[in-house]
Amino acid sequence: xxxxxxxxxxxxxxxxxxxxxxxxRETRRLTEQFCEPLCAEDCxxxxxxxxxxxxxxxxxxxxFFERFVLSAFQPGYVTYDAAYEHLFNSxxxxxxxxxxxxxxxxxxxxxxxxxxxxxxxxxxxxxxLFHQAANRRENRLLDVVEIGVHHEQQHQELMxxxxxxxxxxxxxxxxxxGTEPVAPAKAVxxxxxxxxxxxxxxxxxxxxxxxxxxxxRHRVFLEPFRIANRLVTNGEFRQxxxxxxxxxxxxxxxxxxxxxxxxxxxxxxxxxxxxxRWHEYTLHGLEPLCxxxxxxxxxxxEADAYARWAGHRLPTEFEWEIVAGEQxxxxxxxxxxxxxxxxxxxxxxxxxxxxxxxxxxxxxxxxAPYPRYRPPAGAIGEYNGKFMCNQYVLRGxxxxxxxxxxxxxxxxxxxxxxxxxxxxxxxxx
Numbered sequence: 001x002x003x004x005x006x007x008x009x010x011x012x013x014x015x016x017x018x019x020x021x022x023x024x025r026e027t028r029r030l031t032e033q034f035c036e037p038l039c040a041e042d043c044x045x046x047x048x049x050x051x052x053x054x055x056x057x058x059x060x061x062x063x064f065f066e067r068f069v070l071s072a073f074q075p076g077y078v079t080y081d082a083a084y085e086h087l088f089n090s091x092x093x094x095x096x097x098x099x100x101x102x103x104x105x106x107x108x109x110x111x112x113x114x115x116x117x118x119x120x121x122x123x124x125x126x127x128x129l130f131h132q133a134a135n136r137r138e139n140r141l142l143d144v145v146e147i148g149v150h151h152e153q154q155h156q157e158l159m160x161x162x163x164x165x166x167x168x169x170x171x172x173x174x175x176x177x178g179t180e181p182v183a184p185a186k187a188v189x190x191x192x193x194x195x196x197x198x199x200x201x202x203x204x205x206x207x208x209x210x211x212x213x214x215x216x217r218h219r220v221f222l223e224p225f226r227i228a229n230r231l232v233t234n235g236e237f238r239q240x241x242x243x244x245x246x247x248x249x250x251x252x253x254x255x256x257x258x259x260x261x262x263x264x265x266x267x268x269x270x271x272x273x274x275x276x277r278w279h280e281y282t283l284h285g286l287e288p289l290c291x292x293x294x295x296x297x298x299x300x301x302e303a304d305a306y307a308r309w310a311g312h313r314l315p316t317e318f319e320w321e322i323v324a325g326e327q328x329x330x331x332x333x334x335x336x337x338x339x340x341x342x343x344x345x346x347x348x349x350x351x352x353x354x355x356x357x358x359x360x361x362x363x364x365x366x367x368a369p370y371p372r373y374r375p376p377a378g379a380i381g382e383y384n385g386k387f388m389c390n391q392y393v394l395r396g397x398x399x400x401x402x403x404x405x406x407x408x409x410x411x412x413x414x415x416x417x418x419x420x421x422x423x424x425x426x427x428x429x
Contacts, residue, residue: 046105
């Protein structure tokens with residue numbers, strides 16, 4: 001994914017390099033920490049085409065640094081293993097032919113141990129490159145490394161959501177790791193926050209890191225609207241389920257209704273009925289459904305149908321951004337190691353809660369380019385622009401997202417049927 005960057009406060013290039021290399025090492029270390037609860041057998045399974053084996057994530061993020069940093073900035077660089085250019089390329093068609101995504105689970109070699117050796121080798125070469133980089137090339141080098149760090153943070157989140165799906169397919173329903181969230185007795189009351197009509201500026205301001213799809217900054221006119229102070233809870237969504245929400249075609253978009261019928265869907269992903277009670281599979285194992293926690297793993301069709309049933313709608317990404325832009329980036333992120341959405345707590349200040357962390361929030365906005373957007377040239381430019389079709393925008397990050405990875409302008413995107421990510425609902429009207 002290409003990035004835009006305008007320098008903020010004055011900073012020496014060597015100072016930026018030192019800070020970025022520290023972040024590089026911390027990010028690479030965290031990726032491997034996520035693997036500590038796993039065994040080799042866990043790391044090679046692919047449970048559906050959208051899921052990648054953990055071993056593949058470990059290798060692909062390493063290939064990214066080797067292909068786009070070492071090969072580009074190290075004179076005479078010799079590739080670690082030429083076969084990896086095919087095996088661990090995700091979708092960069094301008095640099096080679098990627099191995100088919102649905103078949104990543106068929107790769108028994110290289111082994112997990114060999115992939116870790118690959119990571120160590122590339123990390124050593126990256127450290128030497130940091131020390132040897134010529135000043136006249138340093139800024140461009142650091143820009144690409146910064147993209148690579150954020151790219152790896154995206155794959156850290158995918159690793160967690162993918163291993164959750166893999167474990168959920170096992171009849172043993174094994175637990176992964178983490179501190180179980182505390183379950184409160186009841187949810188915080190839902191309150192509406194009013195925003196007046198007006199012309200608002202949307203998109204990245206040009207200071208610090210951002211992906212290219214977050215700009216150019218531009219103006220939009222918004223009618224007056226109201227947005228909910230918190231995410232929709234399990235208890236509220238359970239009422240939708242019990243009111244035959246999955247059996248009422250008038251609530252559903254046509255494609256969503258067809259999917260519900262074809263797959264016989266009657267509840268959110270990972271909800272399990274045991275006797276008279278609902279349970280939810282989490283990274284801590286199977287747990288009784290907590291009504292106060294945010295509903296998650298719902299797709300766009302489910303979010304839209306629930307909003308119609310509740311008499312409201314989903315916010316646009318622009319409405320979400322102007323509200324979130326006034327809030328601190330704080331919440332339930334992966335750093336808290338809860339690995340599951342937690343219930344909203346009593347609010348302070350403006351009263352808006354859970355805008356960051358917990359769950360990615362579906363918006364009603366199709367993923368499309370901003371006015372005057374142009375995808376960057378080269379392979380890095382493949383990250384965003386070519387996916388601006390048949391996707392919807394999500395905002396805010398989740399409990400599996402790093403806090404250092406999100407911004408008010410961050411535009412995540414998934415197809416409307418996607419459920420395996422931590423995706424939730426905030427209402428507007």
